[in-house]
Amino acid sequence: MEYEDIMGMVVTELMERGFQQQRKEDPNLDCLIRQHVKMHDQLESVLDEESQQLFAEYHKIFTEIDGYQEKYIYIQGATDCVMLLKSLGVL
Numbered sequence: 001m002e003y004e005d006i007m008g009m010v011v012t013e014l015m016e017r018g019f020q021q022q023r024k025e026d027p028n029l030d031c032l033i034r035q036h037v038k039m040h041d042q043l044e045s046v047l048d049e050e051s052q053q054l055f056a057e058y059h060k061i062f063t064e065i066d067g068y069q070e071k072y073i074y075i076q077g078a079t080d081c082v083m084l085l086k087s088l089g090v091l
Contacts, residue, residue, distance in 0.1 A: 008071075015074050 023030045040059070044052055085091045 011071055011074055015070060 023033065043055060047055055082091065
């Protein structure tokens, strides 16, 4: 397994843990996520087959884009933190 694959797995796991913790700490976010899931299911149940396929593809692409952006922001935050600690003379 390549270094980047390992780092990808680590970042994904850390992000998932962070998301779970955030949902525990923020009832409003948890409520919004539950509402989103419910609305997603409702949309699938009222759409015809062609519209369901289009919606499923849209949702898949949206989720994939979101995942890329979340990983980028997570890594950028870690990089920014190290730079800040260096500039403060901590590292």
